[in-house]
Amino acid sequence: MRAGYRPAGGRLRRYADAVSAVDAVDAVDASAVSAVSGPVVAVVGAGQLARMMAQAAIGLGIPLRVLAEERGASAAQVVPEVLVGDHRDLRTLRRLVTGCAVVTFDHEHVPTEHLEALEAQGCVCRPGAAALVHAQNKAVMRERLARLGVPVPRFRLLHHAGEINDCMSELGRPLVLKATAGGYDGKGVWTVAAAAQARVAFATGSTVLAEERVDFARELAALVARSASGQMAAYPVVESVQQQGICAEVVAPAPDLDPELAVEAQRLAMRIAAALDVTGVLAVELFETADGTLLVNELAMRPHNTGHWSIDGAVTSQFENHLRAVLDLPLGDPSARAPWAVMANILGGRVGRLYDGYPHVLARDPAIRVHLYGKEVRPGRKVGHVTAYGSDLADVRARARHAAGWFAGTEEGQG
Ligand code: ADP
Secondary structure (H helix, E strand, O other): OOOOOOOHHHEEEEOOOOOOOOOOOEEEEHHHHHHHHOOOEEEEOOOHHHHHHHHHHHHHOOOEEEEEOOOOOOHHHOOOEEEEOOOOOHHHHHHHHOOOOEEEEOOOOOOHHHHHHHHHOOOOEOOOHHHHHHHHOHHHHHHHHHHOOOOOOOEEEEOOHHHHHHHHHHHOOOEEEEEOOOOEOOEOEEEEOOHHHHHHHHOOOOOEEEEEOOOEEEEEEEEEEEOOOOOEEEOOOEEEEEEOOEEEEEEEOOOOOOHHHHHHHHHHHHHHHHHOOOOEEEEEEEEEEOOOOEEEEEEEOOOOHHHOOHHHHEOOOHHHHHHHHHOOOOOOOOOEOOOEEEEEEEEOOOOOOHHHHHHHHHHHOOOOEEEEOOOOOOOOOEEEEEEEEEOOHHHHHHHHHHHHHHHHOOOOOOO
16 A cells, blocks of 8 residues: 555545555544644655754644655654655655645745645745745746845856856856756755866756856854744854765864854854845855855755754754744744853764674763664665763863774774
């Protein structure tokens, strides 16, 4: 039987364990759930972000319903109400939102026209289609931010490889080329020094975003939550360390950041959130240049990897504030609980069963916080993260790196 729920008569099929071979176990009425627990939140996507949203939803007593690409997906393992289906299919999306108060997202891949269709039928999408398009399409985002007077890298939109040489004369060499849609974790980003290398970027036939290569000193992220009625909470500005286009580590707050620049980054994020009418979490990825200026690189309108530290390191996590924001509840305090928090991603490595890392990691550091996403280990894949916090940055960083490295099998002394 296909996993999912049956909206006929408002009866929902509910699945206790999406991983096991157990099929439907009982049926729940959405309105009955809502009457006891409050409004049901639908989440498109069932990756680790939806899974960590579910963790916050449990605390708040809010039921979630997730749309998963497959039954074993990260959040589908822990959320009772799972619809398995394709987020590019409007009928599936309509089934997902039936009986839900609001729909939000674990990723930004729902076609804009489907979001518009859902909104036209009265469905509350948060963020809405008009906001989300800026996180879906880098060309739309860059042009809008430039119009708002937000500092961004110099850029051009290119339609064919023949425009590369002129573009290099204007923006310099090498150029950074980006697919306007569908990229993540460095996929869809190419640094090219010669026109011949640029062909790959034009292979899909869509517009390519070309921009100057910024000689940045480091990468920062400013994360804000904005509720439907416009309340905002700004998290401390963090430093994110990328390796091969993937976020490896996040330090909160960004060490030695000029306090004025920190405030500027937070103000920038709040200005963008308000101007684009974002509801939920907005993550603004920034470059800090050597002379202390900020450039906006990227926007995400959902909980973001640079905010994972907040689960253990802040008074209110980004996941809880995302839920509060989309339900238009008062937001929680985004302050840090300790002078330093370091989040290190666990990337798939030599160790096939992450659980085997627990005896060492947990015994060595009883204060380490571990989050495993229930994902199959594949090389380089984000399968979990750890967070350490405390008052000595060097110690906190070393603890986080050791734990993440142990799970990945890259620590010295591991056999
Ligand atoms: P995505 O989030 O889709 O993977 P990004 O635009 O964030 O793509 O780019 C991924 C990484 O590539 C960035 O974190 C940064 O390290 C690097 N990068 C992106 N744009 C530039 C640029 N213009 N100059 C220098 N490095 C860049």
